[in-house]
Amino acid sequence: MSDDHERDLLLSRLRGQRSHILAQLDGLPDAQLRSAVLPSGWSPLGLVRHLTLSDERYWFEVVMAGGPLDFWPEGHNGDWTVGDHEPSEHVIEAYRTAAATSDALIEATALDTPPASPEPWWQKAGLAFPDLRTVVVHVLVETATHAGHLDAARELIDGTQYLVLD
Template structure:
């Protein structure tokens, strides 16, 4: 892995830990409870990060792997019978797979597959741009989880005073 990829992966890993850390200790009911008017749940957001972010960007786009991808808002929907720990394990598994792809791919490598139907006017990204995209999206969602966790039980991840 190049120094550049290692630095980017370090930043991404910090955001992933934030996502998992802010949710520690929440009950199953709290993880599944819609807190915002849009109806999304903390657990749904983790599933979205696993399927629509990690799997999509690294396995499908960067590596060109043929994987099952959700359509519409399917990545956000957690079946009632799916245990919360299974969703967290799915996220951890997709992270491990993504990390392996990042380690094996030069930062200036072109995408192996590009979803032209989703991004018709955007050129394919190189790995470094994809990692930056995923850092940004994961950090944004970590912030969403911060706000929602504070609404649920008052817990905060980091407070600068």
């Protein structure tokens, strides 16, 4: 498989999962975007904040591009927190912007490029992210996993089902 073909495949699958996330938010009023329905306490908007900061921005802007982690919020689980004063549309648009930035990096970088800022804790945790390819796969899996979480939350919120079994 050529790098271009592999990159296109990975990007199309990642974009598909991002679209899934956004589709599950579509039509929810602000109160429901901010409400936790599962015992773990996260809200759909908080999940999008997490995907924006912990997945898109951290893995591509920091790990792969070597940028600063100056966007990280303070506090326990700050990457899942959305303030009451923050408009939902801004949180969702930040996700779209981060995804577009990630896509540009993925499109412009060879898949075998090593991270610019590898983390020392990866080895201690038994994790390996030797190149952009493994980082994209990691973010794809994270996004798909959270899309499933959001499916369950959306069904509990208003009955909307992503997967319907007859």
